[in-house]
Amino acid sequence: MSERPSTFGELPGDGTVLTTAEYLRTAESLRVQELVYGTLYVADSPSPKHQQLLFDLAVLLKVFVQQNKLGTIWIAPLDVILDAAQALIVQPDLFFISKQRQHIVTDHVWGAPDMVLEVLSPHPRIGDLEQRIGWFAKYGVRECWLVHQLSKEIEILQLTGTTKRRTFRNLQPIESTVLPGFRVAPALIATMG
Numbered sequence: 764m765s766e767r768p769s770t771f772g773e774l775p776g777d778g779t780v781l782t783t784a785e786y787l788r789t790a791e792s793l794r795v796q797e798l799v800y801g802t803l804y805v806a807d808s809p810s811p812k813h814q815q816l817l818f819d820l821a822v823l824l825k826v827f828v829q830q831n832k833l834g835t836i837w838i839a840p841l842d843v844i845l846d847a848a849q850a851l852i853v854q855p856d857l858f859f860i861s862k863q864r865q866h867i868v869t870d871h872v873w874g875a876p877d878m879v880l881e882v883l884s885p886h887p888r889i890g891d892l893e894q895r896i897g898w899f900a901k902y903g904v905r906e907c908w909l910v911h912q913l914s915k916e917i918e919i920l921q922l923t924g925t926t927k928r929r930t931f932r933n934l935q936p937i938e939s940t941v942l943p944g945f946r947v948a949p950a951l952i953a954t955m956g
Contacts, residue, residue, distance in 0.1 A: 774789060774790055774794070775789060776803075776805065777803060777804060777805040778803065778804075779803040780802055780803070781850065782801065782850055783844065783850045786798045786803070786850070786852060787871070792840070793840055794806075794808075795809070795839060795840055795854055797852060797854055798850050799850075799853075800849055800850055800851055801849075804889045806889045809882075809884065812954065813882050813884050813912065816910065816952070816954040816955065817838065817856050817857060817882050819952055819953055819954050820857060820880065820882075820910065821836060821838050823945075823947055823952070824836045824857070824880075824942070824945070827945045828859065828942070831944065834859060834860050834862040834864070835859070835860050836858075837857065837859075837860070837872070838856065838857050839854040839855060839857070840854050841872065842854060842871045842872065843872045843875070843876060844872065844873050844874070845875060845898060845902040847873070851898065851902075853895070855879040855881060856880055856881050856882050857879070857880040857882075858872075858877075859876060859877050859878040859879075859942065860872070860877055861877045864877065874902075874903070875902040875903035877905050877906070877941050878904065878905060878907070878908065878939070878942065879906075879908070880908040880910065881907070881909055882910045882912065883909055883910060883911050884912065896920065896922070896926075900926060904922055905921070905922055905923050906921055906941040907922060908920075908939075910955075912955075914932075915933075915949055915955045917937050917949050918931075919931070919938070919939060931948070932949060932950075933948065933949065933950045934948045934950050934951070936948045
């Protein structure tokens with residue numbers, strides 16, 4: 764661990780090199796930021812369309828998860844510490860943690876969610892998408908949902924074993940192995956239809 768003094772109260776800039784402990788001592792922030800193997804990446808604020816779509820999906824998923832007593836839905840910005848030793852901390856747009864795995868939620872989320880959802884924008888905020896998917900798979904995320912704003916599709920990647928991709932369009936209800944029974948069609952989501 765570094766002997767550098769705490770930066771609590773300050774928000775370090777993009778490109779700052781930090782350990783996990785140093786990152787966790789910085790001030791709380793609503794900005795989108797991730798620590799990728801020790802390098803801090805800070806993103807611009809998402810667009811209103813991105814946020815409206817994220818909100819719509821979060822509400823639908825939260826209602827389903829609560830009604831079925833499956834676990835919890837979380838939205839960014841919230842740190843997900845995939846690997847503390849390697850200083851890999853991400854902030855997926857939305858994620859689900861099953862009730863059996865609620866122990867990973869304490870002062871932060873210490874481990875991989877069961878499912879992550881990313882609303883894809885024409886201009887990616889942080890990093891390469893395939894690299895992010897690789898991290899999710901490596902650290903144990905079971906499913907990744909990619910919401911394509913422009914094509915109005917939802918792609919679901921099953922990350923256990925060999926990655927399997929399925930794309931859902933129009934009135935075709937999505938099918939999830941992590942959230943079975945959640946069968947909403949992309950066209951029926953107000954901000955996608």
